[in-house]
Amino acid sequence: MMELRNNLYFFYKETQQIKDKVDGLKEFAVNQGFNLVQNSEEANIIASIGGDGAFLQAIRKTGFRDDCLYVGVSTGQLGIYCDFHIDEQEKMLEAMQFEEIEVRRYPIISVVIDGDTEFYCLNECSIRTSTIKVITAEIYINDLHFETFKGDGIIVATPSGTSGYNKSVNGALIDPMLPCMQVSELASVNNNTFRTLGSSFVLNDDKELILKIKKGDNSYPIIGLDNEAYSIRSNEEIKITLPERRIKTVKLKNNSFWHKVQRSFL
Ligand code: NAP
Ligand code: MN
Numbered sequence: 001m002m003e004l005r006n007n008l009y010f011f012y013k014e015t016q017q018i019k020d021k022v023d024g025l026k027e028f029a030v031n032q033g034f035n036l037v038q039n040s041e042e043a044n045i046i047a048s049i050g051g052d053g054a055f056l057q058a059i060r061k062t063g064f065r066d067d068c069l070y071v072g073v074s075t076g077q078l079g080i081y082c083d084f085h086i087d088e089q090e091k092m093l094e095a096m097q098f099e100e101i102e103v104r105r106y107p108i109i110s111v112v113i114d115g116d117t118e119f120y121c122l123n124e125c126s127i128r129t130s131t132i133k134v135i136t137a138e139i140y141i142n143d144l145h146f147e148t149f150k151g152d153g154i155i156v157a158t159p160s161g162t163s164g165y166n167k168s169v170n171g172a173l174i175d176p177m178l179p180c181m182q183v184s185e186l187a188s189v190n191n192n193t194f195r196t197l198g199s200s201f202v203l204n205d206d207k208e209l210i211l212k213i214k215k216g217d218n219s220y221p222i223i224g225l226d227n228e229a230y231s232i233r234s235n236e237e238i239k240i241t242l243p244e245r246r247i248k249t250v251k252l253k254n255n256s257f258w259h260k261v262q263r264s265f266l
Helices: 016-031 052-061 089-097 257-265
Strands: 007-011 045-050 069-074 082-085 103-107 109-113 117-121 124-128 135-141 144-157 180-188 201-204 209-213 222-225 228-231 237-241 246-250
Touching: 007 016, 007 052, 016 045, 016 089, 045 052, 045 089, 052 069, 069 089, 082 089, 109 124, 109 222, 117 124, 117 222, 124 135, 124 237, 144 209
Parallel strands: 007 045, 045 069, 069 082, 069 246
Antiparallel strands: 103 246, 109 117, 109 237, 124 144, 124 222, 135 144, 135 209, 144 180, 180 201, 209 237, 222 228
């Protein structure tokens, strides 16, 4: 039997301006038969209110669930993850209610630090120096020692993340129907002693990317996981893979990734 999808949780940063709009939306949702839940774990629909940055936070703070539907509701411009504007109440709730709703599935990446802590990213993972010194990292693709990287850092983007940070360093945009990850350089040092590929490359979902970071060179490396960052000064190995887990959102007519890209950039 199909599970009735009507337990709704709203994720947003409570400012007065947003609160007024969300209160109206909540009331409308209740009148439409939705059950507003206080805890995201009880929800089978999680609506984030804000922009793409808010959507990334909503996914992270609710644990990258693969058993619920995430809905991005924008308070400004529609981005890559926001399919609705906050004023489009009817359109939004209709889309959530429709039982055989079409679902879009976004690949994510898994990041394991020193074989221990696992994090997921919906946009990208970036490893960067936080000082004026370059970082040095040995880069492996599975067992192959691919290159020694010296430079500001490396970005590993998911397909839907390719229009974010990845795009600003001239990475290609990738259709999220392709489960893969794109690796791009941030200002690599290239001379007669150090050599890196110099262009972005895309890995299939059966590949592992391993970065072994040189310690103690005053580069104070940090890791960015979408819009959060941590120091990895005392860590050595970062392993990045593509798990089977997907993030589900609603799929509307005329709203493919390429429609969104066109809407955002052209
Ligand atoms: P932010 O610094 O406030 O915003 C960065 C911009 O990227 C915002 O306009 C944001 O849209 C947009 N954005 C986020 N995800 C996107 C995607 N998948 N495709 C296209 N645009 C996207 O940070 P934030 O809002 O928390 O977003 C975090 C993301 O910013 C990171 O994951 C990274 O992709 C991106 N970023 C980009 C650069 C760069 O281009 N130089 C540097 C750092 C981070 P909204 O305004 O709708 O939130
Ligand atoms: Mn933002």
